[in-house]
Amino acid sequence: MRIVAVVVTFNRRSLLEKLVARLGEDVASGALDRVLVVDNASTDGTGEWLRGLDTSSPSGSDYSTNLRIEHRTLDHNTGGAGGFHEGLKWAIEETDADLVWLMDDDGLPAEGCLERLTEETDLDFWGPLVVDEADPARLVFPIRLPGGTRVVHDVASAAAAAGSRRLDGIVIPFNGVLLTRALVERIGYPRAEYFIWGDDHEYRLRAEAEGARIATVVDATVLHPSVGSLGTPMMFARTTYNHTPSDLKHYCMARNNTLNLLAYRGWVHVLLFWLKTVWFYLFTKPQPARIAMSARAAYAGLRGDFTGHERYLK
Template sequence: MPPDAPRIAAVVVTFNRIGLLRALLERLEQVPELAEILVVDNASTDGTGGWLAGLGGRVHARTLDENGGGARGFHDGLAWAVERGADLVWLMDDDGLPDAGCLPRLLEEPDLDFWGPLVVDEADLRQLVFPIRLPGGTRVVHQLADVQRAATAGRLDDIVIPFNGVLVTRELVERIGLPRAEYFIWGDDHEYRLRAEAAGARIATVVDAQVRHPAVGSLGTPMMFGRTTYNHSPSDLKHYCMARNNLLNLREYRGWPHALAFVAKTVWFYTFTRPSPRRLGMSLRAMYDGLRGDFTGHRRYLR
């Protein structure tokens, strides 16, 4: 690397997916732009910690004392990378696999603070794993071709899917702080993007840089006769955290009208779109827990 090149550290958060982690680290070891690869193990029980302890080279690992979810993993991992002198930090879960040219393509965009690739379905590269609401309107797209048509000079400004191959500058971390560790999962990444946006960060998605990722369920499920969508997950743990954390994010960054609209959407979705009194009760309990500052309720859904 040139002597004036930024020091780049990858931060990988993992939990009980040693097979996926092996494949990811093999890929990252082939990325010459990386100074080091920092792995935060969320107290895995599948042998991940022992396997990581035997690695060397650019890979360094920490095993947490308990499973703190992706939120604590990225909180601790980002702090660790900055402490070790990283100028740029490349954040990712263990279940994504960046294409070989992903990081070099991201580095071609020098004027950004918080930016990342598209996340595409590993089983169908034409599909997005996480739907994107296009800037300047309400249209939500699910296909790669739609994003490519909407891009300008190869990117979508003001949009990013955090913590799936996203780059963040040291300067931005020092300005806005670290992700909220108490969120556990689902919403911590979105909160960090909203915080960056509020601080005036330059944000973008580079549409010809890609990370391949497994499908995650019925995100963006149509509701209210197709006029809007809802992020339904079959996982009780993910849904509880989403309901709690999303309500708090909306209240903090969009105000009470948006927060109450989310409550109304949740009630509609589990009353009419996919009727489930149990899931509706869970949703309302999660929202109540968040409003009173209780971030322990997700533990009842841990396995």
């Protein structure tokens, strides 16, 4: 099985350098065929560093030839959605990959992660636990267990829930996940127009709709910086809302979540999401301007306009 890693990066050169070095170990061992890096028009020297890999390495040998590191720099920032669209298309249409290993530049697969993932041979879309690099017993992205409302926040709880060594029916994309060529050829590529927030979720929902076999392997891990709490309690702590101080992220979340819910859950779930948004920014964290922004984002998405987020780019 030929496995190709796809890494999407933007302005995180120091993290990318560590990740490329780690993936280079898997290439050198033969576990990984090559690494494809998609640079989203970074402005921090990432492009120059990547080009330097073509001719030199710390040892003075040809780093990219020996470790098979390939890279492309896009002409503008397309977000994670555009980066993964480009990278997955590159891997499927221009390499002989049987499996594609997708990850952001801020993840770092633990030693043996890929080997453990590839022990699972009956899946289409699967990945590791994503753990806090400062506290590896804690999950960076909590997991809602399939078939209920219980959410686990630590590795021990996830492992206990798994029973065996994996949780079927759930995966956290795009953080070290494996995809089969056959699945990608069935469902296509991530929606580039989403930019950020919701593109990975939509891709998982699309895979589920096509009957993909999905799982999280609980004894494989990717280290990741903490992102803080991903759910702000609201409605007297009966539910949570994914609030972010970033206008860019909120705009994309309001637009993309509306479209995802409409496509895969229906209008009732869309209306409930809008109700939560209004409640949250009226009573939980009063910011009436966010309600207007959410309405503009949702309306734009329903009209097929995916340019509105550009006003919030810096």
